[in-house]
Amino acid sequence: MESSNGILLDSGTNELEIIEFQIHNNSFGINVIKVKEIIQPLPVTFIPHAHPFIKGIIQLRGEVLPVVDLRKVLQLGESTTNADEKYIVTEFNKQKVVFQVQNVTQIHRISWDQIEKPSDLYSGDEAKIIGVIKKNDNMILMLDFERIVTEINPETGINKNEIKKLGKRERSSKRIVVAEDSSLLRKLIHDTLYEAGYENVEFFENGKDAFQYLESILMAGKNILDEVQLIITDIEMPQMDGHHFTKKVKNNEQLSQVPVIIFSSLITDSLRHKGEIVGADDQVSKPEINQLILKIDEHIK
Numbered sequence: 001m002e003s004s005n006g007i008l009l010d011s012g013t014n015e016l017e018i019i020e021f022q023i024h025n026n027s028f029g030i031n032v033i034k035v036k037e038i039i040q041p042l043p044v045t046f047i048p049h050a051h052p053f054i055k056g057i058i059q060l061r062g063e064v065l066p067v068v069d070l071r072k073v074l075q076l077g078e079s080t081t082n083a084d085e086k087y088i089v090t091e092f093n094k095q096k097v098v099f100q101v102q103n104v105t106q107i108h109r110i111s112w113d114q115i116e117k118p119s120d121l122y123s124g125d126e127a128k129i130i131g132v133i134k135k136n137d138n139m140i141l142m143l144d145f146e147r148i149v150t151e152i153n154p155e156t157g158i159n160k161n162e163i164k165k166l167g168k169r170e171r172s173s174k175r176i177v178v179a180e181d182s183s184l185l186r187k188l189i190h191d192t193l194y195e196a197g198y199e200n201v202e203f204f205e206n207g208k209d210a211f212q213y214l215e216s217i218l219m220a221g222k223n224i225l226d227e228v229q230l231i232i233t234d235i236e237m238p239q240m241d242g243h244h245f246t247k248k249v250k251n252n253e254q255l256s257q258v259p260v261i262i263f264s265s266l267i268t269d270s271l272r273h274k275g276e277i278v279g280a281d282d283q284v285s286k287p288e289i290n291q292l293i294l295k296i297d298e299h300i301k
Contacts (some may be wrong), residue, residue: 051153067098073148172199
């Protein structure tokens with residue numbers, strides 16, 4: 001596996017590195033930041049009555065980890081055994097999951113604005129593709145790994161029922177801007193915030209659109225704090241990622257007054273510093289939606 005550039009990425013540059021891998025001659029990608037390591041296949045223990053996507057479990061340095069067969073997830077046939085098989089060990093949403101792929105080729109450094117959002121014409125509600133990258137004559141499809149894991153185990157997703165435990169609240173006058181590329185998560189976040197009393201929420205598919213909206217408020221001569229009391233952003237988004245979006249907000253004298261909470265599956269002990277560097281006021285790991293609501297309550301007076 002070759003890296004296009006060995007220099008570590010700085011926070012807020014709107015760049016990422018992706019690992020390209022193949023399944024049946026199709027190219028797919030995963031953000032390097034999700035990957036703990038890439039290993040040779042290990043002996044797999046079969047689990048009766050497990051989800052069809054689960055090949056079994058392995059033991060890796062004392063940890064028992066599930067193995068997901070991406071061929072089955074993508075409906076590209078059954079797994080086979082060959083010399084190119086690799087296991088990609090990942091960590092996101094505060095859990096570790098192993099994905100079996102056919103071949104790992106190289107690492108690409110690209111900008112988020114090079115990732116095109118899939119067209120509704122071919123993506124649909126059930127699609128597991130969150131972005132398309134054109135590399136020469138090839139196309140690399142970025143997979144929605146969070147969605148894959150949630151489909152296998154819905155308990156790992158956002159549970160809006162947790163919000164009911166907070167009781168009745170009055171927050172409808174508060175205005176929140178949310179940048180989130182997943183239509184599924186936008187719906188879940190909308191329903192959850194509504195349940196928590198936050199009814200005035202403006203959603204955007206990426207940081208670029210959200211930042212342009214905030215700029216339009218300033219250009220209209222309005223006081224930003226009268227129009228927006230809080231910003232919530234994901235990290236992985238086409239066009240402009242959440243770290244770059246946060247950095248641009250915090251580098252603007254007027255916008256910097258608005259609290260920013262990063263709500264992402266990539267909030268881990270080893271990655272939290274990236275959000276701190278760009279000036280995020282708080283960071284919450286998906287799917288801890290109840291923790292997000294409590295943080296919103298802290299920052300909106």
